[in-house]
Amino acid sequence: MNQSRNGTAPLKATDLSRTASTSDIIFDALRDAIIRGEIGEGETIRQESIARMFNVSRIPVREALKRLEAQGLVTSVRFKGVVVSALSPAEIREIFAFRALLESDVIAGAVPAMRPQSLQEARQYMEAFDREEDPAKWGELNWHFHMALYRDAGRPYFLEVIRTANDRVERYVRAQLELTGSRGRARTEHEAIFNACAKGDGEQAAALTRAHILDAGESLIEFLTNDDNARKRDE
Amino acid sequence: MNQSRNGTAPLKATDLSRTASTSDIIFDALRDAIIRGEIGEGETIRQESIARMFNVSRIPVREALKRLEAQGLVTSVRFKGVVVSALSPAEIREIFAFRALLESDVIAGAVPAMRPQSLQEARQYMEAFDREEDPAKWGELNWHFHMALYRDAGRPYFLEVIRTANDRVERYVRAQLELTGSRGRARTEHEAIFNACAKGDGEQAAALTRAHILDAGESLIEFLTNDDNARKRDE
DNA sequence: TTATGCTTTATTGGATCCAATATACAATAT
DNA sequence: ATATTGTATATTGGATCCAATAAAGCATAA
Incomplete structure (x- = not known):
């Protein structure tokens, strides 16, 4: 009964494909913390500490950080870490x-x-x-x-x-x-x-x-x- | 002799901190392939196939894909994959x-x-x-x-x-x-x-x-x- | 034939482990 | 004292492994 014949995907009761991944959740949380100023500019963000806060491994944290970097909210230096970008x-x-x-x-x-x-x-x-x-x-x-x-x-x-x-x-x-x-x-x-x-x-x-x-x-x-x-x- | 006393970091002969990471390289390559049209719109990008092309694991590929997604070049659906965004x-x-x-x-x-x-x-x-x-x-x-x-x-x-x-x-x-x-x-x-x-x-x-x-x-x-x-x- | 349910396979998301690098600190020499 | 070297520790980057999900194939029943 969930089948649709008009080419769109069937909608299951639990549509997992549009739930947020762990990396999404962490991205949103970090973004929020940064724009609210809870993490100050110049402050470095440690993968491990974020991972512990969410009880996850560092993998989704790293993906979230890469996204923040792509949007310019943090800048990352290889092997050193990411810091919240400061603006002149x-x-x-x-x-x-x-x-x-x-x-x-x-x-x-x-x-x-x-x-x-x-x-x-x-x-x-x-x-x-x-x-x-x-x-x-x-x-x-x-x-x-x-x-x-x-x-x-x-x-x-x-x-x-x-x-x-x-x-x-x-x-x-x-x-x-x-x-x-x-x-x-x-x-x-x-x-x-x-x-x-x-x-x-x-x-x-x-x-x-x-x-x-x-x-x-x-x-x-x-x-x-x-x-x-x-x-x-x-x- | 590489030491600097004016507060800036010392510059080593091999300054690894500003070399590109694997994820950077893959990001650039994929971005290039997309904007050149070598990967067509709607086409899905498989993590494994990209990883094989570069002889690396899927981890840096995933990070690159997250960055591309943050810039809007691809859209990702959880558990299904990422596809090159098409524009109306x-x-x-x-x-x-x-x-x-x-x-x-x-x-x-x-x-x-x-x-x-x-x-x-x-x-x-x-x-x-x-x-x-x-x-x-x-x-x-x-x-x-x-x-x-x-x-x-x-x-x-x-x-x-x-x-x-x-x-x-x-x-x-x-x-x-x-x-x-x-x-x-x-x-x-x-x-x-x-x-x-x-x-x-x-x-x-x-x-x-x-x-x-x-x-x-x-x-x-x-x-x-x-x-x-x-x-x-x-x- | 067509729809329905089960099984298999491909693929993604995440955890754990290991290697590479940077930093802090101690020891030593000048 | 100051600079230099070596060592220990913390942290990141990446590889491998496992779990969760979706898609495809197959069998069965209407």
Whole structure:
């Protein structure tokens, strides 16, 4: 009864082929730990210690590390190990310029196609971001807000690339959000972007998104190059 | 005497730490085979067969495959294997739009900083592309030409992303270049882009680059959706 | 013939073991 | 004291082996 005669694979009750492998789980966990800043930049990741944490051998750990390396989150030196990549101010500035270019283009393409449901979702994330008191959750809510506005552009490749770019800088943004009053500005800028989308003005939404990202980047760099903050972060 | 006292690591005669691992070699080889079209889209890659080709175990092969998957060149299904990713016309169109956006922006930033040496190099690749008779080499020469013009933008992250985007579509471009007269147009468009750079007109270079890429994308899609060509490619 | 269940085979995912390398440390010489 | 050499230890890279799964073949029944 599970047979299908239209060429697609039969769907078994337990479809193992789309469950996550051990290497997938470890990849996700490490990626998360890195972008949340739980593993600091420059810190080296030992295969054995990760393997012990998950009660597995080093094999799936190594595969996960290779994937992280392919995405640029860690850099590996043969026979020595992998360390969480650190970004120079110049590299951070470049990534924000990158995001500004891509995300403004995407939102301009999304607005004409935007479904009410996406707009509604964006509003909910925006409000949740405003209300949330736990700084650890701001990063994710912020991300969901933007993605809800980008989704209807129908450009999965753009979104994938934006995500990996975001992954590289997210831990810095988190630190900044937690230690400065920058959430206030994000709030008002989000509202402006949202309103432009609701109005159907794609050009304005693009301009606001571009400014939103570039501003965040510049203030982040200022924040990071201030020695006081560096000290504060270490505590 | 190899000791250094300035904090950098000592450089041994045989610096193993920056030699390529087996997994690196296999990664490069597979990536090359995929973007050259030697492994066709939809084709599944068997760990064991690759391992035999290199006289190694399956371990480094698996690591290489995970990296290819992270870059989107293959997709893997648990317990079944990895297959070379196929792109739909919509995905191809999206990637060309992506490249057009990024590359035009990069070249606009590169022109004001362009060194004569880079310009000279670009000219050499352009002329080599014109003269070259072996279609298998066109893709690489074309790539080097563009990269010479982008280099001085000083945006390594942009270039890295452009490269992975290019990797995904290169085999289609190759097929098109080999089977159609599209090299002629590429030639004249290259010349126009080069002249704009030599003049120092970044805006024009950007506009030409954008048109160059979008045109190539559209004509590629037309080429691919023509059944005759699909048959021709299979021969 | 066609569908259903069982068995065999090919293939992947993971564990364990071994080799190669780097690092830390002690011993020695200058 | 400082540099140098040798040794022990920790860590990575890879090979081999085993378990889990999917696909193919085969037998049997409707």
